[in-house]
Amino acid sequence: MKIAPIILDIEASGLGAHSYPIEIGLALPEDRSYSRLILPEPDWTHWCDEAEAIHHIDRDLLRERGRPAAEIAAELNELLAGQIVYSDGWANDYSWLALLFDAAGSSARFRLENLRSLLREEQLARWHPCKDQITADLAAERHRASTDARILQLAVLRLNEGVMPVAAGHEERLIAQMAELDALTLSDLIAASRGQRELLRLRERHTALICRGGRILAEYLEQHLSAYVALRQSSATHWEIVAINIHPWYRGTGLYRRMLIRTLAHLLSHGAETLTSQVLPGSEATIRFHEKLGFTREADSPEQIRYSIRVEDLARRLRRI
Structure with missing residues (x-):
């Protein structure tokens, strides 16, 4: 035992x-x-x-x-x-x-x-x-x-101890919950992108991320998905935030910062040195928060804005806010 x-x-x-x-x-x-x-x-x-x-x-x-x-x-x-x-x-x-x-x-x-x-x-x-x-x-x-x-x-x-059997469909439920949250919060931004990014494509991308070993950090409040961060590792020392989303009810409560602290803990435990983050154009609150944390804006496209930061710099900034 x-x-x-x-x-x-x-x-x-x-x-x-x-x-x-x-x-x-x-x-x-x-x-x-x-x-x-x-x-x-x-x-x-x-x-x-x-x-x-x-x-x-x-x-x-x-x-x-x-x-x-x-x-x-x-x-x-x-x-x-x-x-x-x-x-x-x-x-x-x-x-x-x-x-x-x-x-x-x-x-x-x-x-x-x-x-x-x-x-x-x-x-x-x-x-x-x-x-x-x-x-x-x-x-x-x-x-x-x-x-x-x-x-x-x-x-x-x-x-x-191996007592709990694998819960069939857990990943499917998580992906469905992420898609519901995306539909609630991102529909206007997706529509503004002239069809280049549809909700179905987002759901498919979440599925592909999990199948390829990506990591989802999910926060549940009252048994409902209130926030998630979707991560993938692109090299031994580099990770990417593919998506991050917060339920509107919990914006302004500090949940966004706490999700980034959870992300930071994961990155540190896996030896990450650099992090990039992809943000939907028009997501002004997310853009402001990235810039407040000192992310460098690297590239823009109709589908995403790409930011980067050193993990040690992110840790230092998060301690200050």
């Missing part, structure tokens, strides 16, 4: 730029767990009612039962010193954990890594069906930190 990895999950006040952690949970080896509500700092004022409807933690509960950031940071360091801890929502959890330790005036003595680094490529295609099955098996209440962490831990173990 393999030793279970340590999994961390954080519930937060929302997804906005000023969101903060409100609950932290750990799934530890030997079926042990850790869970704490976090007392908000005086300047932690952001609150999202939609997020509260998901995690069912209200501000009165945090004031009554939350523990100070310094206390929780000390407990985490005592439990986890020198160890690697894994998170499924690495981009968000990394930011919230850093905010917690900043408030405590200390530094984490453990390392937070992306949970997906524990899985092989063929296991990633079975990840969401596996989690859903475990949630159903446990009849678990989702969106509480320690429960979510336990589900993630069990999913990793099940996949690594």
Whole structure:
């Protein structure tokens, strides 16, 4: 029996730029767990009612039962010193954990890594069906930190032990969801391109990308695809963002930045040195964000604008915004 990895999950006040952690949970080896509500700092004022409807933690509960950031940071360091801890929502959890330790005036003595680094490529295609099955098996209440962490831990173990069969049609479902999001957000831009880029062609391109070993970083909120980044590797040190899309409901929430942080984590873990990105002409918000991050505009065509950046420069820019 393999030793279970340590999994961390954080519930937060929302997804906005000023969101903060409100609950932290750990799934530890030997079926042990850790869970704490976090007392908000005086300047932690952001609150999202939609997020509260998901995690069912209200501000009165945090004031009554939350523990100070310094206390929780000390407990985490005592439990986890020198160890690697894994998170499924690495981009968000990394930011919230850093905010917690900043408030405590200390530094984490453990390392937070992306949970997906524990899985092989063929296991990633079975990840969401596996989690859903475990949630159903446990009849678990989702969106509480320690429960979510336990589900993630069990999913990793099940996949690594080969118990979960391949979920037929997972790729087809993902491609269909990506096509639906494309239809919602890109129809006007596609029509403006005079038929040179049709939705059917986009769906076919997503299919071809997956078949040729491309990587899709997908973000799900309320079990719906809210964002994706489609990546492919063109050389040992060079990757390309083939497509990136965010559901309109989640624009302006910081989700675009978090998807780029997830992309950056993937690039760093694969030794990437340079990145190019393809953007649809007319996608002004995406163009502005690329230029804000310091991407160099290399080439324009009726179908795409091509940007490039060194990965180390992207990491530096993302830390500043």
